[in-house]
Amino acid sequence: MNVYDGQRIAAMLEKHDFEQTDKIEEADIIILNTCAVREKATNKVFSALGRVRRAKKPDALFGIVGCVAREAGATAFQRIPDLNFVLGPQSYHKLPEILKNPETKLLNIDLTGLEKFDELPRMEKSPAVAYIPIQEGCNHCCTYCIVPYTRGRELSRPFKEVLHDTKHAANTGAIEICFLGQNVNGYKYTDEAKGKTYRLSDLIKETAKLNNIKRIRFTSSYPTEMTDDLIDMFRTEPKLLPFLNMPIQSGSQNVLTRMNRPYTLNLYIDIVDKLKSARPDIQISSDFIVGFPGETDSDFEQTMEIAKRIKYINSYSFKYSPRPHTAAALMKDQIPESIKAERLAKLDSYLNELQRSFNESCIGKTMECLCEGPDKTGKHLVYRTPYMQQCIVNATSPNCEKQLANIRITAANKASLRGEIVD
Ligand code: 5AD
Ligand code: SF4
Numbered sequence: 001m002n003v004y005d006g007q008r009i010a011a012m013l014e015k016h017d018f019e020q021t022d023k024i025e026e027a028d029i030i031i032l033n034t035c036a037v038r039e040k041a042t043n044k045v046f047s048a049l050g051r052v053r054r055a056k057k058p059d060a061l062f063g064i065v066g067c068v069a070r071e072a073g074a075t076a077f078q079r080i081p082d083l084n085f086v087l088g089p090q091s092y093h094k095l096p097e098i099l100k101n102p103e104t105k106l107l108n109i110d111l112t113g114l115e116k117f118d119e120l121p122r123m124e125k126s127p128a129v130a131y132i133p134i135q136e137g138c139n140h141c142c143t144y145c146i147v148p149y150t151r152g153r154e155l156s157r158p159f160k161e162v163l164h165d166t167k168h169a170a171n172t173g174a175i176e177i178c179f180l181g182q183n184v185n186g187y188k189y190t191d192e193a194k195g196k197t198y199r200l201s202d203l204i205k206e207t208a209k210l211n212n213i214k215r216i217r218f219t220s221s222y223p224t225e226m227t228d229d230l231i232d233m234f235r236t237e238p239k240l241l242p243f244l245n246m247p248i249q250s251g252s253q254n255v256l257t258r259m260n261r262p263y264t265l266n267l268y269i270d271i272v273d274k275l276k277s278a279r280p281d282i283q284i285s286s287d288f289i290v291g292f293p294g295e296t297d298s299d300f301e302q303t304m305e306i307a308k309r310i311k312y313i314n315s316y317s318f319k320y321s322p323r324p325h326t327a328a329a330l331m332k333d334q335i336p337e338s339i340k341a342e343r344l345a346k347l348d349s350y351l352n353e354l355q356r357s358f359n360e361s362c363i364g365k366t367m368e369c370l371c372e373g374p375d376k377t378g379k380h381l382v383y384r385t386p387y388m389q390q391c392i393v394n395a396t397s398p399n400c401e402k403q404l405a406n407i408r409i410t411a412a413n414k415a416s417l418r419g420e421i422v423d
Contacts, residue, residue, distance in 0.1 A: 001180050002066065004131040006033045008116075009065065009092055011123045016099060024055040031095075034068035036146050039321035042068050049080050061085070061102055065092040067150035070109045071324060077105060089151055090136070093119040111137075111152035117161065122168055128176060128370060128403055130169035134162050134203065135181035140222060142249075143260045143327040144289060144320060147182050154182075156189045159198040163206055170212040175403055176370055177207050179218035185225040201229040208239045214404055215239060215370065215386070220287075221246045224263050226271050234279035241386045242279050243314075246271075247287035251306030252299035255292050258331070265306065272310055283358065283387050284310055288317040290347055291340030293331035295320075300343050307350060313358045314388055317347045352414050359389060359412035366408045366422055367391075383407060383419070391417040 009031060010020060021027055030052050034045045045068045052062055063069075063085030064076060070088035077083055085098045088109035093116040098106045114136065137152040138145070166177055179200065181187060187200040200218060207216055216239045223246055233240050248268055250256055256263070275282050288303060307315075319340040322329035362385070369383035369391055383391040383405070391407055407419040 008120045011121050015121050028060050030062040032064045034064050034066040036067035036071045036150050070150045073109050126169040126172040126174040130174035131178050131180050132165050133180045135187050138182040146323040149325040156187050159189045166207050170210040176215040183222050184218045185221040201233050204233050208237050217241045219245045223268050231274050231278050242282040243387045245285045249289050251303035255299050283313045285314040286312045289320050290343040291320045291335040294333040315351050319344050356414040362409045366406050369407045371403045391419045
């Protein structure tokens, strides 16, 4: 979501005749687009702001947008008095106000709904992978999560508008569409005039009709919103990639209950089984939180067991961090840092092992991959497989200018694959 927000902000500033630079000392405006999901990310923002403040031109404007802006609000100006603007994730379209009145301090952390999507200019040229937000906010209220506070209640964008964005992306260079939302598979839009309710499966069906679009995916999914119509898409729609991020967070039923994630492990496993029968080559990725308040050794072992059972690939794991405005921050039995760190190391090492073994199982296979461009050395091209693995190809390969190419995997390690283009 932040990548997308960043692209829209860049497009907006280009309309105001700004150009992008990666040199802070040359910039006329510096914007930190921020994430508040974990404490570490929030702390980083304020230390980065300190660095920007010292490096920037004296008259350059600087500020923060996104979830940390919403979380910190006016206190951000107390912490960094010469900050020029603080704009929440639903009000960054107000940025031009600071260009008109650079002497003022601009604070807007309102949850204005989906207004920003209408107000911001579209990108003229789409990147090969177009991120299209379809819903924002979340109604799930997991007890550890700040998102319902920073991004507000769940809102789905009108079906027609999303398709309009998708078609525009397809006509201006997109090959892959990635639908985005904090709870993307909860997408639900009712067109009152037609008396029809549209779901994510409808968006996938319509998008798959666009010739230029070859790959479709979506992230991030809530397990119990994985409805049969959506599971069926994996059976019937070959453009939908066989890879799904569906966070379980914990393998312990007790912890899930205290996280306010009211699904049973059996239900989660049933959903995975249904997905596998719809698309036998599907792979699942998850997010995990270790060290949630009250998590026992046995709870943690159950998380290790579920990872083993599902054989997740490409997953993320985090140490629980207490966030403001969340119920879990007030729970007793907060887990000591040292235990969180120990559990995280153990889970990470197992997830890496799973990733390595999946990567190795790909050797000898040919997969259609999307080119992301050259690596830093300029000697290789970086591709993405349908499972979002990175695959490195010698840039001298024939046909390397093709954005989508069939690549035979020749080697693998934990982090990436190597391959060669086949015709
Ligand atoms: N502490 C640690 N991890 C968190 N996440 C969300 N809130 C917290 C928190 N308070 C993780 C979840 C979520 C991902 C985006 O961030 O795993 O899926
Ligand atoms: Fe946060 Fe995701 Fe839970 Fe929503 S479903 S509250 S975004 S962790």
